[in-house]
Amino acid sequence: MLNNELLEGLENMSFTYMSPVQQKVLTELPSVTKDCLVQAKTGTGKTIAFLLPAIQNLLNGNRPPRGQVAILVICPTRELATQIAKEAEGVTARLSRPMQCHTAYGGTGRASALQKFLNGDPTILVATPGRLNDYLGEEAVRDKFTDIKTVVLDEADRMLDEGFGPDVKRILNAIPPKSTGWQGMCFSATLPEKVKSVVKGVLLPDYTHLSTMDGNETPTIAKVPQYVVSVPSIEDTFRALYALLVVELSQDPKGFKTIVFGQSANGVGLLHDMFERALPSLPKFELHSRMNQNQRTRTTEAFKTTQTGLMFASDVVGRGMDFPNVGLVVQLGMPANADQYIHRVGRTARAGKDGRAVIILYENEQFFIKVNKALPINPYPMDIAAQLPKYQKDTDALLNGTDEKQRFKAYQGWLGFNKPFMNKMRVDPEGLVKLANQYASAMQLPEPPELEKKVIGKMGLKGVRGNDASGTSWSLPLLDAEPV
Ligand SMILES: Nc1ncnc2c1ncn2[C@@H]1O[C@H](COP(=O)(O)OP(=O)(O)OP(=O)(O)O)[C@@H](O)[C@H]1O
Numbered sequence: 001m002l003n004n005e006l007l008e009g010l011e012n013m014s015f016t017y018m019s020p021v022q023q024k025v026l027t028e029l030p031s032v033t034k035d036c037l038v039q040a041k042t043g044t045g046k047t048i049a050f051l052l053p054a055i056q057n058l059l060n061g062n063r064p065p066r067g068q069v070a071i072l073v074i075c076p077t078r079e080l081a082t083q084i085a086k087e088a089e090g091v092t093a094r095l096s097r098p099m100q101c102h103t104a105y106g107g108t109g110r111a112s113a114l115q116k117f118l119n120g121d122p123t124i125l126v127a128t129p130g131r132l133n134d135y136l137g138e139e140a141v142r143d144k145f146t147d148i149k150t151v152v153l154d155e156a157d158r159m160l161d162e163g164f165g166p167d168v169k170r171i172l173n174a175i176p177p178k179s180t181g182w183q184g185m186c187f188s189a190t191l192p193e194k195v196k197s198v199v200k201g202v203l204l205p206d207y208t209h210l211s212t213m214d215g216n217e218t219p220t221i222a223k224v225p226q227y228v229v230s231v232p233s234i235e236d237t238f239r240a241l242y243a244l245l246v247v248e249l250s251q252d253p254k255g256f257k258t259i260v261f262g263q264s265a266n267g268v269g270l271l272h273d274m275f276e277r278a279l280p281s282l283p284k285f286e287l288h289s290r291m292n293q294n295q296r297t298r299t300t301e302a303f304k305t306t307q308t309g310l311m312f313a314s315d316v317v318g319r320g321m322d323f324p325n326v327g328l329v330v331q332l333g334m335p336a337n338a339d340q341y342i343h344r345v346g347r348t349a350r351a352g353k354d355g356r357a358v359i360i361l362y363e364n365e366q367f368f369i370k371v372n373k374a375l376p377i378n379p380y381p382m383d384i385a386a387q388l389p390k391y392q393k394d395t396d397a398l399l400n401g402t403d404e405k406q407r408f409k410a411y412q413g414w415l416g417f418n419k420p421f422m423n424k425m426r427v428d429p430e431g432l433v434k435l436a437n438q439y440a441s442a443m444q445l446p447e448p449p450e451l452e453k454k455v456i457g458k459m460g461l462k463g464v465r466g467n468d469a470s471g472t473s474w475s476l477p478l479l480d481a482e483p484v
Pocket residue numbers: 014015016017018019022040041042043044045046047048188189319320321322346350351
């Protein structure tokens with residue numbers, strides 16, 4: 001069924017067999033043009049699984065005229081768009097009539113990128129919703145979609161949630177209607193039931209539903225041991241992370257490649273600054289939305305190719321990103337939800353490799369384990385809490401060595417992330433600020449940062465004692481919640 005030149009492309013990528021999801025799509029999809037909703041575990045090759053049928057359809061004689069977009073892939077982040085485009089280039093590398101793959105995402109010069117798109121032959125376009133919407137405001141861009149054959153939503157549950165959903169809807173309104181016959185494909189490792197009620201703009205009601213998972217199985221890779229390190233208070237968390245990294249590094253000093261996820265961009269920035277002077281054998285990386293696109297691109301490439309290293313990251317790389325050979329994923333603090341937990345854990349044990357995952361939670365966050373009993377998380381085999389006193393002095397010194405302004409920003413990021421979880425954490429606004437202030441103390445700030453009155457109002461923390469002292473206010477950016 002697959003064109004020989006496509007198979008040659010796969011061989012050229014050193015793929016010698018189809019992964020289960022690829023096998024399933026190629027054998028169980030009634031035709032290469034059928035709408036489908038596909039679920040398979042993280043890191044099992046979903047990208048190739050949606051590219052192959054979509055490209056094969058074009059090779060079956062359905063390739064639109066030069067200059068037209070035939071396959072549109074929509075995904076949540078710039079890094080992921082680049083990664084998907086690279087896979088598409090790999091698969092199509094051996095085609096006798098080459099196929100161009102373009103990307104469209106924010107953070108790069110709009111005018112030159114748009115010109116390149118308009119002048120080029122973007123048979124495949126991989127885009128993030130914001131920039132694509134922006135492009136679609138131009139008639140010349142809309143004209144390039146008149147012959148569209150396939151629309152793929154990668155990380156479909158994310159693309160259809162409250163955050164991205166409206167943008168995706170606008171895109172669907174700007175391209176030819178579904179009734180013109182284009183194929184819709186929705187892929188993700190996590191497909192909550194509610195997604196099925198919102199896929200109708202992309203999939204016809206008789207779409208094919210494929211899954212490589214049994215019944216209620218969780219989408220985490222079965223062979224990844226998952227552990228929780230429980231510590232009593234938020235003040236213990238930095239020490240616990242340090243102790244954990246030392247223990248884990250000692251077990252695998254040569255191939256140690258680890259991602260540590262934090263809760264907010266500025267919190268992640270602080271962790272990076274803190275550990276820059278620790279664990280000298282390891283190169284350190286940081287990746288979050290407070291960096292410019294050049295820095296993000298450079299770091300992504302560097303961490304993809306490094307043999308060892310420690311990356312502090314926010315959820316900008318929580319989904320979809322493929323950093324080969326990551327052996328350990330650490331989550332410092334609870335993630336926003338169970339699905340996000342699953343995607344973060346999925347950054348390890350990809351393409352059949354091994355991996356481990358550890359989450360560090362203090363008391364107010366431990367509800368996360370209780371309400372997500374289906375997640376296969378066990379207590380960490382070593383008593384990290386017992387080691388905390390040993391790490392106190394060094395941790396305090398590392399934090400003291402960071403820029404105080406970065407710690408202030410981390411404080412605000414902490415409030416922004418945690419505020420929606422007050423009920424679950426069993427605290428009222430005053431209790432939340434109390435925890436934030438303990439976090440400030442853990443960061444070695446002599447006293448909690450004073451937030452501008454406007455920030456406090458925006459966060460709904462007005463009148464809460466503990467952070468609205470008069471006097472100099474630090475000029476912090478006004479944000480409802482810290483972006484990742
Ligand atoms: N048939 C194959 N043989 C070997 N490696 C493969 C094969 N298919 C894909 N891969 C590689 O496996 C890795 C994971 O693939 P991919 O990123 O598509 O996973 P995914 O299922 O989309 O994961 P996520 O749910 O995290 O987005 C990539 O490095 C990819 O190149």
